[in-house]
Amino acid sequence: MNLDLSDIKNKLAGSNRVLRTNKFSVDLVLFNPLAGEYTSIVDYPAAGVSSPTTGIQAALFEYQNIPLQVPIKRQNQNQLQITFYATEDLEVYSTLVSLIKLYGGESSYSSPASGNQPTVYYEDNMYNKAIRDNVMFVKLKSSRDGSDVNYIGYSEVYPSNILPIEFNSAELNNVGTFSVLFNYARTTTKNIGNA
Numbered sequence: 001m002n003l004d005l006s007d008i009k010n011k012l013a014g015s016n017r018v019l020r021t022n023k024f025s026v027d028l029v030l031f032n033p034l035a036g037e038y039t040s041i042v043d044y045p046a047a048g049v050s051s052p053t054t055g056i057q058a059a060l061f062e063y064q065n066i067p068l069q070v071p072i073k074r075q076n077q078n079q080l081q082i083t084f085y086a087t088e089d090l091e092v093y094s095t096l097v098s099l100i101k102l103y104g105g106e107s108s109y110s111s112p113a114s115g116n117q118p119t120v121y122y123e124d125n126m127y128n129k130a131i132r133d134n135v136m137f138v139k140l141k142s143s144r145d146g147s148d149v150n151y152i153g154y155s156e157v158y159p160s161n162i163l164p165i166e167f168n169s170a171e172l173n174n175v176g177t178f179s180v181l182f183n184y185a186r187t188t189t190k191n192i193g194n195a
Contacts (some may be wrong), residue, residue, distance in 0.1 A: 004079065024049065026082060027137040033102050033130045038097055042069045048083040049138050051152075066134060076183050080136075086165070088174035096159045096180055103130060103158055131158045136182065156185035 026049070028041040061068050084092050136154040161181040168174075 009150070023141040025139050025141070026084075027135075027139060027156075028141050029136075030099055030134045031130055031132075032099065034065070038133075039099070041092060042115070044092065046082050046084050047175075050081045050083075052077050052079060079160075080157070080182045081163075081179055081181065083177050091163070093165075093178055096162060098158050100162065131156050134158055136184070148165045150190045153188040154182070154184040154186070155188070157182050158184075166181060 016178050022044070026041065026045045026046045027043060028039075031037075032039050071097045086093060134155070134157050136157045138149045138152045138154075140152070159180050160183045161183065163179040165176075167176075
């Protein structure tokens with residue numbers, strides 16, 4: 001694809017502008033199995049989002065002794081890392097830590113039957129029930145005033161790891177952050193299928 005100067009100017013200032021990577025926010029809707037309700041984090045400005053690429057891996061397959069490369073879908077790397085800003089009350093951090101414990105089956109909250117214990121079998125406490133309707137949207141604020149919002153959506157998403165928080169008394173003015181690793185089932189975008 002050849003771009004002349006007018007094409008480049010149109011991409012920078014026209015109707016289909018280039019993406020600004022620093023204009024985004026995160027929405028999370030995660031089920032809390034202990035409370036039996038959803039916890040929401042809406043329009044939260046994160047420090048960074050890092051997601052793996054989407055690809056198809058070719059598996060070696062033999063047909064009549066002729067090796068063929070057959071494309072197969074791989075879903076074992078569906079992980080997303082988000083670096084959140086840490087506030088002094090650690091509200092988002094505490095919420096995600098408690099959900100990781102609940103999804104993992106920790107029962108130290110109120111009763112042995114609470115939480116999301118894999119060892120206790122009843123319908124409302126199964127793993128898929130807890131995460132089935134969890135969603136996350138990384139909203140890309142593409143217009144100048146932020147009114148036009150595109151997104152990358154993640155379904156059946158849940159926090160799996162919180163990476164260690166680093167405190168450093170030698171730093172003077174850095175804003176505190178912490179990173180969370182999420183697993184998810186599928187992704188979607190606002191304009192999927194239009195490309």
